[in-house]
Amino acid sequence: MKASAAAQRMLLDLADLDAELAKTAHGRKNLPEDAELADLATRLDAAREDVASSRVAVDDLAAVYEKFERELAGMTEHVARDKASIDAGTVGHKAVAELQRELESLERRRDDLEGEMLELMEQQEATATEADRAEATLLTLTENELELVAKRDKSAAAVNARTADLAERRTALTASIDADLVGIYEGLRGRGQVGAGLVQARRCGACRMELDPRTLSRIAAADEDEVLRCEECGAIMVRTNHSGLPGQGRPE
Structure with a gap:
């Protein structure tokens, strides 16, 4: 599957929103x-x-x-x-x-x-x-x-207001991302998994598993619009200039 690198990076923002929504939901219950x-x-x-x-x-x-x-x-x-x-x-x-x-x-x-x-x-x-x-x-x-x-x-009203704001921002963000890409992300979340994670320090940001050199080379060689999935957890692996992939040098 192909999707622009920018769209894939937006999944990280979506994942951050979902993490914050989960946090507020937990806070509302507790x-x-x-x-x-x-x-x-x-x-x-x-x-x-x-x-x-x-x-x-x-x-x-x-x-x-x-x-x-x-x-x-x-x-x-x-x-x-x-x-x-x-x-x-x-x-x-x-x-x-x-x-x-x-x-x-x-x-x-x-x-x-x-x-x-x-x-x-x-x-x-x-x-x-x-x-x-x-x-x-x-x-x-x-x-x-x-x-x-x-x-x-x-x-509770403060938490509800925060939740409503996050939900509104999430709706706007998902509308700006490729629907097929969002579909994969949502499918993973629907099964209780993390939808996307940043590749960094030789690890998948979703499951935190360390990636072997072969996998890292494959990721580095892939086109930037190629949608890559973690072999361990299935999450979309988002790459940036700071992912520390072969050929990028030491991550900042």
Whole structure:
């Protein structure tokens, strides 16, 4: 196949664009903000669990306190009824003695219950403080997530703009190269190979394999518009005045 030396050299520019496009595609898939967001998501899950468990603890203690309040209210009413019966003098001596013993028992239980309620109030205060801390942590992490998402979106937009610019330049460049030459190049890329590489320092620029003297002589002897392919990787071997081929002297 024949193609001008200038067209073949343009393949190097195309290969550089494709390398840059691959780099930007990799960068888009591996934005540092995405890794940070993944880590933050784990911390948010833990924070949500802390908030949920602390709220349950607060509700459980509130339910116990309400139960104690009802019990205390019931005992207070019972004590009041017993005292009213004794004060009214409408019960016998034996019944009075039983009521007095019951009053003593109720008052001891009431004192114990009031002590338990004081301890429970301290637990409620500590649990409420922990719940507030958990909710504050969750709020902070949520705000961090919003900021990080905005930062990620900005980075992604920059990468997308860079990709669009490279793609536009690639389209313009391929349109200016011989279609058959581009077809070979694209066919190689479609198979996951490098399409073209500069022959330099006795190596194929695509696969980096060192070329033997016979091959180098064959390349040097070929017409400049001859499209040469690497025997190892099949890439188009682009030659310049600095390829270091026999007869060119030492490459600069």
